[in-house]
Amino acid sequence: MSHLTPRVSESDHRAGPDDARVTLVEYGDYECPHCGRAYPIVHEVQRRMDRRLLFVFRNFPLSEMHPHAERAAQAAEAAAAQGKFWEMHDWLYEHQATLEDSDLFRAAKQLGLDADRVEQELAAGTHLNRVRQDVRSGLRSGVNGTPTFFISGVRYDGPWDPDTLHQALETAGERAVPPGTRERPR
């Protein structure tokens, strides 16, 4: 139980080197206060580990509980379509109290995106399928709330204060076989 399915691939939103020894995957919801609390912590461990960490974000909006979450996730995907996923991702977590559609379009403008296109794509539900695919993959992977973290493919149930999370990532990295030797032994 509780292994990441599917594995990280090119279709994921990735920050860091693809061949990093440790991968941290977060399933998150843009309106969830716990995810909001985790946001600067993830930034902190990214800063500490630099090129040794690959961070991946997948959508897991809890739409019944958080009425703006699925729209916000689509806005991030719309930004991704214009090459600015992480900019929108950060904006959303830094403005969790203002996630109405008008706020999302304002954000798109601020970030230098084609805001009309974002608006059209949200209206058409262009990215809804992608968001729901993420949710389905999360369910198959054992996501049990938000945020749920996976460290190198295994669900991490421990505390995620910066020091504990950092230590867990370092431990996973020490155990990892260098990626170059994993897939293609030379």
Place this chain on the structure above:
Amino acid sequence: MRAGTALPAGTAAPDFTLPTTPDQKVTLSELRGRPVILAFYPADWSPVCGDQMALYNEVRGEFARFGAQLLGLSVDGVWCHAAFALDRKLHFPLLADFEPKGEVARRYGVYRAADGICERALFVLDADGMIRWSYVSPVGVNPGADGILDALEKLSAPKEKR
């Protein structure tokens, strides 16, 4: 973990009738013909975003793809369930294993007598009321939905593949 105490796969699920609202009852055997998910949980009103029932509420569409009926069970009374379901906007029945307290949980082997609550335990029943998968999670750990989805998938897999 108390592995071995919960009724295992291959056991006929004990029948029960429990109230779900002040004037409605659910009888397990009346749900024959479709898979049933029994989700025993310790108590209403656990923390918001990590809450197991809220998660199942979000994913009931996935359960519905298998035609499965989800039932939540705890020792809380019907009024407590009603307030909880309203607050969390839950769209599936919560059953009150309230009187005699924990009686159904006991029969499924998932009652924690010392604490007066049931385990965080999952049972997936097939259309004939047979337990096909069961799992007891540590009480503090929300088990998620992957085990349930795997079990439902196996139920719906073509028989010749077995």
